[in-house]
Amino acid sequence: MEYPVIDFHVHLVDYDWYRPWVVEWIQEFMEEDFEGVREKYSDPKAFVTLMDEYGVDYSVVMAEQSPITTGIAGNEKVGRFCAASPRLIPFCTINPHLEADPARSLERLVDEFGFRGIKLYPTYNHFYPNAPELYPLYGRAQDLGLVVMVHTGSSIFKGSRIKYGDPVYLDDVAVDFPELKILLVHSGRGFWYDRAFFLARLHPNVYMEISGLPPKKLLTYFPEFERNAEKIIFGSDWPGLFDVKGNLEAIRKLEISDRAKGLILGGNAARVLGLG
């Protein structure tokens, strides 16, 4: 069975604004001049051409509202960007500190821009993902058939608080919203790999997303990696990781079955997103 290649973790490069340390960090590993890259890929057509170079069929593009730690990539901006191609799948964001009625805001965003899911950033915005005030949002997302991505584990950006990134808080959400598909973004990066793996094994509606993890380390972090092949989803974290092609090649070289590789690089994502 041939699956598409789906990158489930792409940021806009052209944020509304960044905290200065974010730009410094990206520029450190990026050979090209960041401002040039930013200008070039503010055009979605240029980004789709880049996807072709990488060998990626679909990208999930996420909004972000993390004013304390990283910056703002507004929902409207992401919605407009993704309207340029059916290969760009828009995910909105809700920062619970900035919304009076998160569930209602979500409904409006989905109506207006056709968002297919939500990205939440607990470590950047300082909330627990099982906070009661988020429950109406999860309920609405479940009713609308949306996917919820939640950052788990560490972040290098100033002001992040790792305690909010413990995947175990998503256990409550998985139990209380059994039809809601939940992605543990970065799979608990740092010291919670075992928790992320276990939760994805335990709950039919929980998945591990592996962006930001070096492919060569995957079998070390997750000794039984292949046992969870149907619950693992590839993401790059572009432009934080710019060499998506190299990343994909490294995953294809792992000592796991071709079936597992196909599922991880796109088969599972296609199922979660309901793509043909």
Ligand SMILES: [Zn+2]
């Ligand atoms: Zn990211």
